[in-house]
Amino acid sequence: MASEPAARVPEAKRIQIALRQQIVEGQRVPGTPLVERSIGEEFGVSRLPVRQAIQGLVAEQLVVPGGARSPATVRGFDDEELDALSVVHATLERLVIRWAAMRRTAEQVEALRLIVPETALDGAVDAAAMRRAVLEFRAYLFVMADSPILDELNQLVGARVTQVISHALEPAVAGHYLEALYRAIALGDAELAETVLGEYIAPGKFDSAKRA
Amino acid sequence: MTDQVRTEAERVADALRESIIARTRPPGSRLIERTIAAELGVSRLPVRDALRVLEREGLVARVGRSIAVRQLGLRDLGELAEVSEAFDVVAARLAAERRDDAEVERIRSTFAEVGRSIGGDDAGATARSVLAYRGAIADASRNPFVLEISTLLRGREAGAVLAPRLIAEHGAAVVRAIEARDAAAADEGVRAQYAAARSAVRAEVLAELEAKVAASRAAGGR
Secondary structure, eight states, rough: OTTTTTTHHHHHHHHHHHHHHHHTSSSSSSTOOOHHHHHHHHHHHOOHHHHHHHHHHHHTTTTTTTOSSSEEEEEOOHHHHHHHHHHHHHHHHHHHHHHHHHHHHHHHHHHHHSOOOOTTOOOOOHHHHHHHHHHHHHHHHHHHHHHHHHHHHHHHHHHHHHHHHHOOOOOHHHHHHHHHHHHHHHOOOHHHHHHHHHHHHHHGGGGGGSOO | OOOOHHHHHHHHHHHHHHHHHTTSOOOOOOEOHHHHHHHHHOHHHHHHHHHHHHHHHHHHHHHHHHEEEOOOOHHHHHHHHHHHHHHHHHHHHHHHHHHOHHHHHHHHHHEEEEEEEESSSSSSHHHHHHHHHHHHHHHHTHHHHHHHHHHOOOOOOTTOOOOOOOOHHHHHHHHHHHHHHHHHHHHHHHHHHHHHHHHHHHHHHHHHHHHHHHHHHHTTTO
């Protein structure tokens, strides 16, 4: 394993990034097997970089390693881990939304508005599009907050947090929350932003991700 | 890397971390491999590894070709204070809800050590005891994500926001609250620590302003 051709490394990285995105955005749900051969075919590469990508995802705690004859699978969440994540998630989001509201520029407010999808009141929404919007909105809050320390903390726990957010997402109402959050941030009202966020991620929010 | 080398690098990292937090190596001071190796009586390799660790932790940064103790700007300090307060509150609340007797004992004894070490003149011992005390609370939270974040923040904050003296003065209420499983009181105790730190900074800025204005007026520059 020690002497792989150097050209393999970027390929493995590219696949790791693509798989990570699919996992955190919920396209590959917990429990889904990651079969090296079929993923290799999908990306048009050999099995080796796929294996390396999967090892990277195991290190990120997004994937459970496979056994001798079974493939690796997308990691799920046990209840204890969900509780542990939800308290960290709440604290991190509160800080980022506060600073986003306090530091926003006019251009950023405009860019944020474009991320918020129109949501019909009859509950008919494209769940995948809504999931992408929620994650894009969240990522943009970190840009607006412009805080190296928050970026760093988000790097520590962001992948798992994002995975849970998309898993627990309620597509029918998420757009309304995004709109209210957008308005609070555009107004520069950090307190309102925190109140809306508090309702959005009320305690037990992640409970819908818990196994019945 | 053999185990022995790794242990040595860890030992060097611990020593450097302490001296940075204790301010015996103040912000901006350069860290020279050769000098440190000679000081600690080790080869340069473990020193290099240790510096890499500290760079990851954000305690030191590259300045041109050399490495120096990181200097936090005022904006960084303000942010760190807010972020550290938020996660310290979470850690203390969880610790109060979940702690077992052994954890309480560890929190109590590490806190006592903070008070004792402040009386002495070993700044390294004070830095060590503060890290141990805050680590004990984070451990008792039993939340791996809180622990991970709080470890990063402790290194980053390095006493710049919460002076050991403030922890010694206000920590007793936090320790008592955790012991009494009173999450609300633990929350309040942590916030009081940070409020005291903010008051101290405000008082310093205002006192300096007053002194400078008085000096300039006395010099006749009206």
